Amino acid sequence: MSDAAQPEAAVEVVDAESFARASGATPAQVADLERFRVLLAEWNANMNLVGPATLDVFWSRHAWDSAQLLQIAPPESLTWADLGAGAGLPGVVLAILGKGREGFHVHLVESMAKRCRFLAEVVTELALPATVHHQRAENLTLAVDIVTARACAPLHRLFGYARPYLKAGALGLFLKGQDVAADLEEATRYWEFEADSVPSLSDPRGRVVRVRRLGRARKV
């Protein structure tokens, strides 16, 4: 793994302007993210995509939480799979920020049809370098540089979903909230793996778990 982009302390993001400073997003990318925020709010009125209160803190809770992965991933990472993409977090944010970069592509893997319809609309309207897969993650094997997920499942289950991608050579970067140590500890009951975690740049209590190798499942 490249150590080129080691994260430092959490960065305070409160609005589009501070998001652009933290992430290096261009005005066009911020405009795409603003449109994504509006679509999220519109669709959220009729279906459960994100907690409604989190739309008020979109730039920190969703945009920056997702975008930080580009600072943690090795800089040459171009292809991504977001397992349990749901509302498009982190995958749609990554696709917006990678748009125009040659070879950049995000696979949005989501098992719920309604959420896939939302994702497809966003991908089409914003002309994103992304593909929506209406599939269970563990039934798909995609050769990507990075496999990621946020709030998809506890690590011991997520490792099962991510295993085909990791076996195909991906690095795992999983956004986790608090209690990461307990989650990792629980995963050791089920899997042999090589992993560490770095502090989240958006959530002072959160961490990003990096998985380099996922070995055989343990018998429990």
Ligand SMILES: C[S@@+](CC[C@H](N)C(=O)[O-])C[C@H]1O[C@@H](n2cnc3c(N)ncnc32)[C@H](O)[C@@H]1O
């Ligand atoms: C709590 S939501 C989180 C969505 C999004 N990542 C976010 O942070 O807002 C979890 C999502 O994972 C999806 N999901 C759960 N297990 C899955 C699986 N095995 N394969 C694909 N999607 C899955 C669910 O349908 C749901 O949309």
